[in-house]
Amino acid sequence: MHRHSLIVRFSLLCLALVTCTTFASAQKKKxxxxxxxxxxxxxxxxxxxxxxxxxxxxxxxxxxxDGHGTVNIEDxxxxxxxxxxxxKHFKIGCCLPDYKISxxxxxxxxxxxxxxxxxxxxxxxxxxxxxxxxxxxxxxxYAMRIEKLYTSIQGILKVSDDDFPTGxxxxxxxxxxxxxxxxxxxxxxTLLLFDxxxxxxxxxxxxxxxxxxxxxxxxxxxxxxxxxxxxxxxEGLASDTTMHCAMVYxxxxxxxxxxxxxxxxMPTWLPLGVxxxxxxxxxxxxxxxxxxxxxxxxDKNIWKWDTKTRKRxxxxxxxxxxxxxxxxxxxxxxxxxxxxxWARVDFLLKEHKDWVAKWLYRMQDSYAPTxxxxxxxxxxxxxxxxxxxFVFDEGDFESVWxxxxxxxxxxx
Amino acid sequence: xxxxxxxxxxxxxxxxKWDFPTHNxxxxxxxxxxxxxIAAKIEAALPEQEAYYTVAGDDRRxxxxxxxxxxxxxxxxxxxxxxxxxxxxxxxxxxxxxVKLPTDILNDEHPFHTLFEGDHPPHLxxxxxxxxxxxxxxxxxxxxxxxxxxxxxxxxxxKKDAKKAAKEITKLMYVYDMLDEKIxxxxxxxxxxxxxxxxxxxxxxxxxxxxEAAQKEMxxxxxxxxxxxxLQLRSPDEAPNALAELLESRKNDLPAGQ
Numbered sequence: 255m256h257r258h259s260l261i262v263r264f265s266l267l268c269l270a271l272v273t274c275t276t277f278a279s280a281q282k283k284k285x286x287x288x289x290x291x292x293x294x295x296x297x298x299x300x301x302x303x304x305x306x307x308x309x310x311x312x313x314x315x316x317x318x319x320d321g322h323g324t325v326n327i328e329d330x331x332x333x334x335x336x337x338x339x340x341x342k343h344f345k346i347g348c349c350l351p352d353y354k355i356s357x358x359x360x361x362x363x364x365x366x367x368x369x370x371x372x373x374x375x376x377x378x379x380x381x382x383x384x385x386x387x388x389x390x391x392x393x394x395x396y397a398m399r400i401e402k403l404y405t406s407i408q409g410i411l412k413v414s415d416d417d418f419p420t421g422x423x424x425x426x427x428x429x430x431x432x433x434x435x436x437x438x439x440x441x442x443x444t445l446l447l448f449d450x451x452x453x454x455x456x457x458x459x460x461x462x463x464x465x466x467x468x469x470x471x472x473x474x475x476x477x478x479x480x481x482x483x484x485x486x487x488x489e490g491l492a493s494d495t496t497m498h499c500a501m502v503y504x505x506x507x508x509x510x511x512x513x514x515x516x517x518x519x520m521p522t523w524l525p526l527g528v529x530x531x532x533x534x535x536x537x538x539x540x541x542x543x544x545x546x547x548x549x550x551x552x553d554k555n556i557w558k559w560d561t562k563t564r565k566r567x568x569x570x571x572x573x574x575x576x577x578x579x580x581x582x583x584x585x586x587x588x589x590x591x592x593x594x595x596w597a598r599v600d601f602l603l604k605e606h607k608d609w610v611a612k613w614l615y616r617m618q619d620s621y622a623p624t625x626x627x628x629x630x631x632x633x634x635x636x637x638x639x640x641x642x643x644f645v646f647d648e649g650d651f652e653s654v655w656x657x658x659x660x661x662x663x664x665x666x
Numbered sequence: 667x668x669x670x671x672x673x674x675x676x677x678x679x680x681x682x683k684w685d686f687p688t689h690n691x692x693x694x695x696x697x698x699x700x701x702x703x704i705a706a707k708i709e710a711a712l713p714e715q716e717a718y719y720t721v722a723g724d725d726r727r728x729x730x731x732x733x734x735x736x737x738x739x740x741x742x743x744x745x746x747x748x749x750x751x752x753x754x755x756x757x758x759x760x761x762x763x764x765v766k767l768p769t770d771i772l773n774d775e776h777p778f779h780t781l782f783e784g785d786h787p788p789h790l791x792x793x794x795x796x797x798x799x800x801x802x803x804x805x806x807x808x809x810x811x812x813x814x815x816x817x818x819x820x821x822x823x824x825k826k827d828a829k830k831a832a833k834e835i836t837k838l839m840y841v842y843d844m845l846d847e848k849i850x851x852x853x854x855x856x857x858x859x860x861x862x863x864x865x866x867x868x869x870x871x872x873x874x875x876x877x878e879a880a881q882k883e884m885x886x887x888x889x890x891x892x893x894x895x896x897l898q899l900r901s902p903d904e905a906p907n908a909l910a911e912l913l914e915s916r917k918n919d920l921p922a923g924q
Contacts, residue, residue, distance in 0.1 A: 330688050332734070332768020450741075452734065452766055455686035465685065487741070565861035590857070 292335040295390045297379045305339070308376040308394070309401065312340035318347075319444060319474035319481065322461050327446075330460035331453040337389065341397050343404045343436055345479075348393040348447045350486055352386050353494050361537070362495050366395075373398055387494070392447075396501070400445060403502055406532060407509045410603070412611040413437070430620065432515035433478060438618075439512040440478030445505065447497075448485040457483060471504055473516055480508040480516065496540045503533040503541070507584075514618040518627050521636040522587070523578040524613060527599025530592060534559075556589075563597040564663035566590075567656050572597075575651055579636045580629075601658050612643045673846030675884070676839040679891070680756040682742055684732075684766040687721050689777035711779035718797035719909035721765055721778060725795065726902050728823045730762035730816075732790040733771045733782050744789045747809060753839070755809070757832045758816050761824065761897060762792065792819045796908065824897035831894045838891050845884045852877040 293314065298305040305313050316338065317323045324338045327347060336349040355363055366387070373394055374380050380391070387395065408414060415435065419426050422433040422440065432438020448454055451467040458464050462472055469484035469491075482504040484491055491497045506529040511520060533541045539557045555561070566572040573594045581587060587595075602610050616639045621627045627635075646654045672680070689712070712720060722729065730745075738744050745759075746752040771782050781797075782788075788802035792815065799822065801815045820828040856873050863869075905911075 332770045333736075334768075450734075452684065452686060452768070455684060455766070456688050456768065459686045460688040467684070562861065569860065569864035571860055571865055 292389070293337060295337075296388075297377050297390055297394060299379070304377075304379075310339050310341055310397070312338075314338060316340060316345065318345060319441070319479045320461070320476040326460075327457065331448070331456045334449060334453050335389075336448075337393060339393060339397060340442065341401050343442055344397070344400050344445055345442050346393065346397055346400070346445045346447070348389060348396065349449050349453070350389055350392045350447050351449050352388050353392060354386050355384065362493075365495065365537070369395055369398065392494070396445070396447060396498075399498060400501065400505060403505055403532065404509065407437070407506065410528065410607065410610055411437070411513060411614060412608065430514065432513070434515070437509060437512050438514040439480065439516065442479060443505065443508055443512065444474075444479050444481040445501070446481065446483035447501075448483065449487065451485045451487040454483055454485050454488075469500065469504065471508055478515070480512050482508055493540065495537050499533040499536045499541050502536055503529045506532050510614060513614055517618070517620050518632070520614075520617050521579055521632055522581040522584055523595045524599060524602075524610070524617075526584050526587075526592070527595040527597075528603070528610070529584075530596040531599050531603055534596070559593045559596055560600075560663040561666060562590075562593055563659055564665055566594075567659045567663075568665070572656070575640070575655075576637075579633045597659065597663075598655060601655050605658065606644070609643050613639055616643070672839060673843040674850075675842040675846050679839070679842070680753065682745075682756065682759055682764055684764050685721075686766055687723075687778065689720060710775055710777075712777050714780040714783075714797065716909065716912060717778045717780045718793075718795075719912060721781070722763065722795040722908075724906070725763040726899055726904055727761060727763040728792055728794055728819045729765060729797070730759060730790065730792050731765045731767065731781060733767045733787070734769050735789065736769060744805070745803075751809070753836060754813055754832065755816070757835050757839075758813065758820065758828060760895060761820050761828060762816070763795065792816060794819075794823065796905070820897070823900060825900055826897040828897055831897060834894050835891060838887055838894075841887050842884070845880055845887065848880045849877065849884065852880065 294300060295305070295313070298308060298310075298313075300313065302313075314337075315324050318327060324336075324347065328336055331349075334349045336347050338345070338347045340346070355366055357363065366384075370380060370384055370391075376398070377394060380394075384391065417426060418431050418435045418438055419433070420435055425431075434440035436442055446454075446457065448457075454470070455465065455467045458466055458470065462470075467485070467488075469482070469488055472481045472483070473479075474481065482501065484497065484500060484504075486492055486497065491500060507525050510525040510528060530541060538559075541557070563572065573591060575598065578591075578595065578598070581591065581595075584592070599610070617635065621631070640651060644651045648654055648657075711717070718729075721731070732742075732744055735744070745755065767778055767781070770776055771778055772787070773779065789805060791800050791802045793800035799819070801819060803812055803815055807815070817829055852873050856870060856877065859867050859869055859873065
């Protein structure tokens with residue numbers, strides 16, 4: 255597990271402060287050439303044909319959300335050298351620091367090398383041997399990772415780009431599929447990967463009207479886009495793999511909530527389970543979520559969710575589906591709750607994937623145009639949908655799932 | 667040693683809570699949609715008084731203002747020491763309105779540039795909410811000198827004794843550590859017991875009672891801390907409309923037609 259000191263990042267105070275005074279004047283007179291240097295992508299060389307061939311639709315300067323653009327983001331966060339690209343379904347900003355690929359961490363090394371091989375198919379200019387992922391390379395990797403995630407989510411939802419309208423007020427094949435082409439959202443989903451926690455703080459203050467430095471998911475209602483923002487300085491996210499898992503976990507929830515346009519919050523359990531399932535596909539041991547036990551425990555088996563579920567089912571102490579329907583936001587849930595959400599969805603994705611698609615479709619049906627459903631109405635619809643769709647010959651959802659767990663999850 | 671390894675609660679309590687003022691230069695309310703004109707940046711520093719009033723907002727606690735630099739890279743290193751205990755500093759920051767500004771604050775046109783004017787601006791300083799009585803916290807100060815300067819400001823701004831309160835809160839940090847460790851150990855033990863012997867295990871009742879008692883102690887400790895933290899500002903309602911009045915008076919000073 256990754257353990258970070260939350261409060262203190264060590265420094266040589268005196269040296270830093272004396273040097274800072276000297277730096278002050280240097281920063282003031284920043285060389286224009288140097289200032290622009292970071293915008294040059296060594297891999298696509300900013301050549302339009304090359305970056306378009308890599309699947310990008312824009313590079314550098316563009317509108318972002320609800321009246322602010324990339325230039326405004328640069329102004330708000332100060333001197334962090336942020337770069338932007340637009341893929342088919344996402345707008346991404348990145349100022350992640352260089353990342354040294356550790357030779358000791360063989361799992362991560364092999365993961366990144368295989369991703370780089372994949373990336374070379376789109377961006378051939380990437381060298382054969384890479385020891386350090388620079389900011390541009392990290393941006394290209396995240397662009398590829400997030401588009402792959404989009405494809406996975408389309409697979410779960412059993413949809414393609416053609417299933418969504420080009421804009422508001424249109425039906426698609428006689429059905430309401432949202433207000434725009436991005437799973438039903440009007441605008442592309444957005445991702446901000448900062449280096450500094452303070453950049454999240456500044457972005458939130460400037461554009462979201464709130465404060466805080468922790469990773470966040472946010473809906474910009476005017477533009478109709480869902481954002482996820484995090485920073486390498488956030489607890490645990492210095493590791494590229496952990497940040498990758500965290501991105502998958504958070505963006506999955508954004509994509510599912512945006513499906514057929516974000517009109518109301520969905521019941522927590524199923525999107526949460528899908529998010530964990532996809533994040534654990536990246537790395538089970540680095541699946542990240544904000545629960546203190548994940549970081550503070552000495553428990554070396556904490557990532558063995560199948561064994562844990564099995565024991566709970568054996569003793570009949572697994573939280574019931576009925577209880578899960580009333581869950582609040584993922585942040586309010588315990589470690590055990592997260593495990594149980596994953597276990598239900600693991601079963602559904604492996605045995606009845608089409609039911610997951612049907613559940614998500616049904617849950618995103620609009621209520622009356624002006625009605626914001628109450629928590630009770632959401633629970634009611636969840637139960638109705640499960641009763642209607644999750645129909646088994648051999649018993650109810652609860653008992654069939656328990657049997658499946660006993661058959662498929664090991665005791666130890 | 668910079669910091670003893672504290673538990674979750676103490677770490678959370680001692681985490682610096684920064685404000686990141688950006689000034690209202692991004693006209694988000696005027697935005698109309700995807701093709702809306704991107705908000706224009708106001709390229710001029712605010713006058714000093716307006717800058718302080720804007721940074722302070724409604725908060726009348728004294729200010730602790732830090733500017734980032736390329737070396738610190740957004741961390742709190744300028745305030746914290748790598749070789750001495752930072753606990754005392756972290757505990758007293760709760761009585762300040764902590765504001766962190768970006769590296770480009772040194773550019774003449776940054777809205778809050780007037781807070782760090784001059785050839786050798788300090789890295790951080792404390793002052794009253796309106797910028798008066800500033801004390802620069804230089805990098806070569808020892809921990810005790812740094813704390814002395816912070817306490818000087820606190821003594822002027824609060825009715826109760828911050829030093830005394832900080833001492834008591836420091837003791838509480840170790841109570842929190844003990845309780846955190848106990849609560850977490852019991853939670854895991856209950857989990858393990860449930861998964862090992864099931865809900866009928868005799869040990870569960872005992873662990874449950876111990877957990878409940880520890881949680882009650884935690885609540886009591888937090889209540890005590892809240893009382894200790896309330897030092898009572900001497901002038902909590904001072905000039906509530908300072909910024910609006912300043913802008914109004916400036917408008918009235920303008921020649922006709924402007």
